[in-house]
Amino acid sequence: EPEVTQTPSHQVTQMGQEVILRCVPISNHLYFYWYRQILGQKVEFLVSFYNNEISEKSEIFDDQFSVERPDGSNFTLKIRSTKLEDSAMYFCASSDRENQPQHFGDGTRLSIL
């Protein structure tokens, strides 16, 4: 069964550094998403992306965050200047239509030192 792939599985970064989290969505999917889960807290929506633009974003997704689909297969989340509170598990998801279930990757654990 096709799956969403995320790399790396664990990223350790110094505070203030830029970090890029990578995702390869399921190949025929058109809608892409990022969520995060801070340890011990709920999974939270960050952003949805369709047709090469952001379709919805949460209040968490401020100017420090950006997303990009640089080619036909990858979908990335960039955090420009990381803060300690950015430490979390970041999940990428994709769906083939907007009202279809989202399929999640295994996540990237981001640790900010």
Add this chain to the structure above:
Amino acid sequence: AQSVTQLDSHVSVSEGTPVLLRCNYSSSYSPSLFWYVQHPNKGLQLLLKYTSAATLVKGINGFEAEFKKSETSFHLTKPSAHMSDAAEYFCVVSRKDTGFQKLVFGTGTRLLVSP
């Protein structure tokens, strides 16, 4: 605003006994409801979905859930627990008016299964 409340943070059952994980939702619009499962160090796997068709929804691994609009509930059940069911379970809601794109998660219920 929409939200989900998972009434139990932990549920413990013995192998072979029934499982009940409770979820209540709040949504001003026609909701879609989902249950996802997360095994340790793994991603979120879809168990089942409700999208305004049949109110009793069957999912994978013998799980099912019933949508009860009058009670705003979407409880997850399984007749007989298996050791491999031990995981974190999330009740999730999305809204038709936002194209179902933004998923809102509950806080999760950790299911413990003892031999």
